[in-house]
Amino acid sequence: MNESFAYGALCILAVLALGTGLARWSVAPVRESGRHRAPRVQVVLPDASLDELLGDWPEPVPGALVAQGWRWCPNCVRTEPAVLHSDDCWRCGHCLEVTVGGVR
Incomplete structure (x- = not known):
């Protein structure tokens, strides 16, 4: 009974290790392109003062x-x-x- 139990546990462990390895291999990024990452977008805003951005902002109301x-x-x-x-x-x-x- 103990030998069959140990053999079954070894088989389950091997299947889990193989499944983990396959899952990690399937989502691994390509080193050159980094395909699993989104492209980085850099936004540059023009230099402007607050008065230029607000424009005709209303005066404070009572x-x-x-x-x-x-x-x-x-x-x-x-x-x-x-x-x-x-x-x-x-x-x-x-x-x-x-x-x-x-x-x-």
Whole structure:
């Protein structure tokens, strides 16, 4: 029983090794061309400034975000992250309270 078991295990191992070798051989790249790899494409963008790329970008609308910072919020009674809008109003990032010029 042990001899037949060992022989069967040896046959299975040989078949698996042969299958692995064939699979690796079938997908091996050609050394000169590297056929299994995609061709490398190099994209060169022309030198341009941001103003040229944006063109006629619209001006900020009222209420648009201008800056971010930490401001005292009278509603939260502590310093909270806030955003400054173009109409000089700060909006608290925690309670969304709006203050004009930092004072309620």
